[in-house]
Amino acid sequence: MADRPLAGRTVIDLTTALSGPYATLLLAGLGARVIKVENPLTGGDSSRNNSPYVGAGGLTAVRGEGDDMSVSMMLRGRNKQSVTLNLKHPRAREVLAGLVRVADVMVDNYSAGVTDRLGVGYDWAREVNPRIVCTSVSGFGAQGGPGSGKAMDTIVQALSGVMMTAGAPGEPPVRFGLPVGDLVAPLYAVIGTLAAVLQADATGHGQYVDVSMLGALTSLVACEPFDAYEKLGLPSRTGATVPRLAPFGTFPAADGWFALCGPTDAFARGLFAALDRDELGADPRFATRDARVAHAAELHDLLAAWAAERPLASVLDLLARHGVPAAEVRDPVAAVRDPIVLSRGEVVPLAHPRHGRVEDLHGTGVPIRFSGADAALDQPAPALGEHNNEIYGGLLGYSDDDIKSLADDGVI
Amino acid sequence: MADRPLAGRTVIDLTTALSGPYATLLLAGLGARVIKVENPLTGGDSSRNNSPYVGAGGLTAVRGEGDDMSVSMMLRGRNKQSVTLNLKHPRAREVLAGLVRVADVMVDNYSAGVTDRLGVGYDWAREVNPRIVCTSVSGFGAQGGPGSGKAMDTIVQALSGVMMTAGAPGEPPVRFGLPVGDLVAPLYAVIGTLAAVLQADATGHGQYVDVSMLGALTSLVACEPFDAYEKLGLPSRTGATVPRLAPFGTFPAADGWFALCGPTDAFARGLFAALDRDELGADPRFATRDARVAHAAELHDLLAAWAAERPLASVLDLLARHGVPAAEVRDPVAAVRDPIVLSRGEVVPLAHPRHGRVEDLHGTGVPIRFSGADAALDQPAPALGEHNNEIYGGLLGYSDDDIKSLADDGVI
Structure with a gap:
């Protein structure tokens, strides 16, 4: 196996819930050693208590006895190591300092100001290790x-x-079921972290x-010139279709929906051929791009009427044969089971740490393929504190007695 | 000014349209020198021909004479340098080899296989420069x-x-007006590029x-356990509200919409106080989280009826005073003019290279703030081939005669 791109890098992971843990999940998939620091008093990351769960008996909405693990943790905890540490305990900072000393990166997603109030913010961490990169998602x-x-x-x-x-x-506004606010910020957090690690390698700081x-989600919105459109009287919302690119949008076939994107002359001619209506290419309403935009509603109605009577498979087959970009x-x-996506590891099967695959569940992979390295989420999520001995004993050199004392005092 | 995180790194940018150029825009904003290679025969990046445009007279839907520049290029071309090069010309490979020799990264978003057919794929580039990272978005x-x-x-x-x-x-399916497919892939491309640069620094390869x-967008979808929800009979689509987190969703006030997220007991009690209906906290339909989920529709109707009669500002003020997370x-x-977002540079004003700010337009910034570095999109987009002399002459050492010969032959 080729090395992973971040092999040899260590990340202290103070995150909980979704946005922070997704950032450290990607760092883990890229090969960093991610040490997840969880509060022993609250049962660790709140994601451990998200319904549904998987146990020996399969998927359940309510947590049972034994080693049931939430699907959220099965997904977000992969390739991470878990240690317990109560950051509010007076002895915790000394333990965390040991971790910071051997780390390249520390990530948190507390609300603004919380790490400073806990005494473990960047000003403290840089005293312990001037090379550390501290990344916050808030x-x-x-x-x-x-x-x-x-x-x-x-x-x-x-x-x-x-x-x-x-x-x-x-x-009304359209709420997305995919939590894009939670999921986009961590991508920028990983970009910022890697850029800062490159800079730290160069400068020592x-x-x-x-x-x-x-800011992350708004910056993504600001990639489209919505304010220029508004000044010109073009709507930012156009529903299922995009008249200025007609034929363009989503349409129903007899048994399912498809998307079609045909903004060019060639694509429009392909569509008319698929409809067995080649003469429309010479029709003044549809002969040029400007004409099609001016008659977008007519064109979309024509397309919809044709598709509504046909099975989806036949619609897609005809469009493909005439070179018109279209898809179900x-x-x-269904999407997470796409064979190309699965073959590339962009989505991967999810496994329970003890019971393996007891359900046909899938989770995010690392959607980046490297020719000279390996990146994967291939290790199941840890139990709470599973790596206390390995990290506190092995990595930091605490004795068994030290570890017992920390546990007895409620520090870890 | 602090150094930028990628200062000293050079990126050869073969991308066009949106997904690739957004990746190199972020690299440019992080401080890499991005050399945008554009085809002189087609007028360069197709984004230069996207309506609308900005010129001396302001914003127009149709390109005028002179130095009008598309808003797309004003946005995506910032902090990049432009050289012309016709990759199909027999002499082009030698010119590109000169660039590859001095670069750390090359990025393209051609369809699969195109760079190899042009003879400038990774197998060729690594022969020229074994340290080069070649990133493709397709x-x-x-x-x-x-x-x-x-x-x-x-x-x-x-x-x-x-x-x-x-x-x-x-x-029906819901098409997003924000092109999330185009915008998410480049974020992973930047992550992969930076990870590979870190590895190249370590290994020399x-x-x-x-x-x-x-794959990128599907992997993001696979961050949510939709398949576990389906197995348990929970819908992946719940419209404006999320019954399993009630009270939760978007609701109309008298003069505008707001989002409200109140999944906990404390938030629910805050809502009842805001409604001046404290007694609902003891109502068996709403007293516990499970009860509220079971009576989600009733609870949401109650909330909606209260809000519908009140101005949005008053609704938000009451909710804020009772600690209930809610927002317009x-x-x-409006969103891209948020004062916090603007103050953090996550969105920035857009300027025309000659005419400066002739309209009140905004574009994406770098939504990452560094304490020890600077990252910004603060240089206007270049005209086509604006940097031919600086790059071919200054960086690669071509003589004026060489450059003239390349131009006369249609190579650049």
Whole structure:
């Protein structure tokens, strides 16, 4: 097996829930040693208590006895090591300092200011290890935000404008079931972390990397020139179709939906051929791109009427044969089983640490393929504190008595 | 000014349109020297021909005379240098080899196999420079995909399952106006590139980094355990609300929409206090989380009826005073003007290279703040071939005669 790209790098992971743990999951998949620090008093990462669970008997909505593990933790805990540490205990900082000393990176997703109040913020960490990169993912950034400051995904979606890019003018906002607010910020956090590690390698100095969920998602929204569209009177919401690129949008066949993207002359001619209506290519309403845009509703109605009578498979086959970009609209459960995606490891089967695959469940992989390295999420999630001996004993050199004393005192 | 994290790194940018250029935009914002290689025969990156445009007279839908530049290029070309090079010309490979020799990274977003057919794929590049990291963003990955292989954003959205996470069961799929398929893949491409650069620094060997738009977006969908939900009979689509977290969702006030997230007992009590209905906290329908989930529709109706009569500002103020996470649903044009987001540079004003800010337009920034470095998109986009002399003459050492000969031959 080729080395993983981040082999030899160590990450201290203070994160919980989704946004932070997804950042450290990617770092783990890229080969960093990720040491997940969990609070022994609360049962660790709150994701351990998310329904549903998997145990020996399979999937259940309610946690049973024994070694049931939440699907969230099965997914987000892979390739990580778990140690316990109560950061509010007076002895905890000394233990954490030992970890910081041997680490390249520390990641947290506490609300703004919390690590400083706990005495384990960047100003403290840099004293312990000047090379450390400390990355925070928070709702509104290190200075905090308005209101309660609670930045749940749906709040961030609402503020970012993304809910008003789907649907049609006048319709209610569209909440995405995929928590894009939680999931986009960690991607920037990983980018910032790796960039800062490159800089630390060059300069010998680490730094603080500050990523905001709202800022991350809003910056993604600002990749599209919605404000230029508005000034020109073009809508940011156009529903299922995009008239300025017609024929373009999602349409129903007899037994399922498909997407079609045909903005060019060649694609439009392909569509007319698929409809067995080649003469439409010479029709003044549809002969040029400008004409098709001006008659977008007619063109889309024509396409919809044709498709509505045909099985989806036949629609897709005809469009493919005429070179028109089109594809089935799949639900998430079908999508994560795409054979190309599975073969590339972009989605992978999920396993319980003891019971292996007791259900046909899938989870995110590392969607990056390296020719000279390996990146994968191939180790099941750890139990709470599973690596206390390996990390505190093996890596930091605590004796068995030290570890027992820390456990007895409620530090770990 | 502090150094930028990627100062001293050079990126050869063969990308066009959106997904590839967004990857190199981030690398440029992080401080890499990005040399954008554009085809002189076609007028360069197709984004230069996207309506709308900005010129001396402001924003226009149709390109005028002179130095009008598309908003897309104003946004995506920032902090890049532009050289022309016709990769199909027999003399082009020698010129590109000069660039590859001095570069750390080359990025393309051609369809699978195209760089190899042009003779400038990774196998060629590694011969020129064994340390080079070559990153490709393509629709379905380096081995190509089904059908036409044309992976436009809406096609990728359809296949990834993401369209079926919004809306309610039985409703049509929901196309996002934000091109998430185009925008997520480049984030993974940047992560893969930086990880491979770290590995190249350690080993002296570059590699090929292969990111698929479909794989990237599907892997993001697979961060949520939709297949576990389905096995338990829980819907992946729940529309505007999330009954299993009630009170939770988006709701209309008298003059605008807001999102509210109140899954805990404390938040629910806050909501009842905001409604001036403290007694609901003792109501058996709403007293516990399980009860609220069982009576989610009633609870949401109650909330909606209360809010519908009140101005949005008053609703948000009352909720904030009672500690209930809630926020206005904004449209993209308002969202990109959020003062916190602007102050952090996550969104920045857009300027025309000659005319500066002739319209109040905004574009994406680098949504990562570094304590010991600077990252910003602060240089306007270049004209086509603007840096031919600086790069071919200054960096590669071509004489004026060499450059003239290359231009006369249609190579650059």
